[in-house]
Amino acid sequence: MSQPNQVADLQAIADAIAYLMADPDKKAATIFLPPLSDSKWRVRATRTCKNKRDFRLTIGWPNYRERKFLKLCKKAGTKPRRAWFQEFPKSRRKRA
Numbered sequence: 066m067s068q069p070n071q072v073a074d075l076q077a078i079a080d081a082i083a084y085l086m087a088d089p090d091k092k093a094a095t096i097f098l099p100p101l102s103d104s105k106w107r108v109r110a111t112r113t114c115k116n117k118r119d120f121r122l123t124i125g126w127p128n129y130r131e132r133k134f135l136k137l138c139k140k141a142g143t144k145p146r147r148a149w150f151q152e153f154p155k156s157r158r159k160r161a
Contacts, residue, residue, distance in 0.1 A: 074098055074108075078122075081148050082110050086118060095131065095149040107131065 074096075081094035091112070098106040107127050113119040127135060131149075138145040 077147060078108055078110065081150075082120060084150065085110060085112060085120065090152050091150050092153045093151040095151075097127070097131075097135075097145060097147060 077096050081096055085091050085094055093109060093111040096108045096110075098108065105126065106124065109123045109125075111121045111123070113121055126132075135145055
C-alpha cells in the first residue's frame with residue numbers, strides 16, 4: 066500500500082471509533098481495507114463492555130458472514146460499504 070492509502074485507512078478507523086464513542090448503543094464497527102472489490106483484510110473495533118469506553122481492535126480476514134456479503138457484492142458488480150456498524154441486541158424482557 067502506498068502512503069496516502071495508509072493515512073486514509075487510519076482515518077477510517079479513527080472515524081469508526083469516534084462513532085462508537087458517540088453512540089453507546091453501537092457494539093462494533095468493521096472496516097474493510099482497500100481494494101474493496103477484492104477485500105482480504107478487515108479491521109474491527111469492538112466495545113468490551115456496554116458502559117465503558119474500552120475498545121478491542123482486531124485485524125484479520127473477514128468472518129463467514131462478511132465473506133458471504135463480499136461474494137454477493139462481487140456477484141452484483143458493486144463495491145461493499147467501507148464500514149459496518151453493529152448494535153447491542155435489544156433486551157427481550159419487558160419491563161413493567
